Amino acid sequence: MRSNKVAYIQNPSNDKTCTRWLKVPKDMKKPIYIYYQLDKFYQNQRRYARSRSIRQLSDPKQAKLTTHCKPEATAANGGGPIVPCGLVAWSMFNDTYRFARGNETLPVNRQGISWRSDRGHLFGEQVYPRNFQTGALVGGGTLDPSKPLSEQEDLMVWMRTAALPTFRKLYGRIEADLRAGERITVTVQNNYNTYSFGGKKALVLATAGVLGGKGRFLGRAYLGGGGACLGLALLLALLCFVLANRQEAEHPSDGSNPVH
Numbered sequence: 001m002r003s004n005k006v007a008y009i010q011n012p013s014n015d016k017t018c019t020r021w022l023k024v025p026k027d028m029k030k031p032i033y034i035y036y037q038l039d040k041f042y043q044n045q046r047r048y049a050r051s052r053s054i055r056q057l058s059d060p061k062q063a064k065l066t067t068h069c070k071p072e073a074t075a076a077n078g079g080g081p082i083v084p085c086g087l088v089a090w091s092m093f094n095d096t097y098r099f100a101r102g103n104e105t106l107p108v109n110r111q112g113i114s115w116r117s118d119r120g121h122l123f124g125e126q127v128y129p130r131n132f133q134t135g136a137l138v139g140g141g142t143l144d145p146s147k148p149l150s151e152q153e154d155l156m157v158w159m160r161t162a163a164l165p166t167f168r169k170l171y172g173r174i175e176a177d178l179r180a181g182e183r184i185t186v187t188v189q190n191n192y193n194t195y196s197f198g199g200k201k202a203l204v205l206a207t208a209g210v211l212g213g214k215g216r217f218l219g220r221a222y223l224g225g226g227g228a229c230l231g232l233a234l235l236l237a238l239l240c241f242v243l244a245n246r247q248e249a250e251h252p253s254d255g256s257n258p259v260h
Helices: 002-010 046-050 054-058 116-122 153-159 217-250
Strands: 017-023 032-039 096-101 104-106 167-174 183-189 200-206
Touching: 054 116, 096 167, 116 153, 153 167
Parallel strands: none
Antiparallel strands: 017 183, 032 167, 032 200, 096 104, 096 183
16 A cells, blocks of 8 residues: 555646645634644664755855765766755655635745845855756755745745654745634645655644643643753752862861871
């Protein structure tokens, strides 16, 4: 069954459109953030995370800096460097989603989903895709060669590599309120190949409060990490205090011999 799924997802002639329905559990105020979630995808793997060229992304004169990008460094048959090069860009997520409420289409705003620092500094306004996804094996999404990398926000979001094998990345925003009990139709273009590595995909709709997202995982992780750091600091302070007292007992400051 798994081999059939892999063949299905790799065949470009197959229609990969599917429809799912979501029931809104409670009122959701706009903007409603759309995330895609991947499981068992290790963006933190060392060789994968290094497979990119930071200078190439920002400077059009550095297109040939592809030292760490193999096997996605240069195009076949002497076609020149790949821009952006490396496995991170090559494996970019490329599922798409459309939303409807009854007969009403819910537009998705896909502008401003990346970090402002990435748009303004890391990805250059004069750097354009070149030889991207032209090899025999296509890893994921394609890029518009007529747009500079500073406008390719899908790429920017994807290249912010995740620290854990289960992660979510921002896809866009629905600029409309949703009411509890409403049925939302989601049309999915199932392009991304997670079958080859036994991964899973999920779609998440979420709102944000005054303090940001309402998910509890990051808050718990930060509290746990802070508590662990505080515990280690107290332990080190206690050890330093004990060692200092022991040294004072063995070598009194008044020059007298310690009592045995």
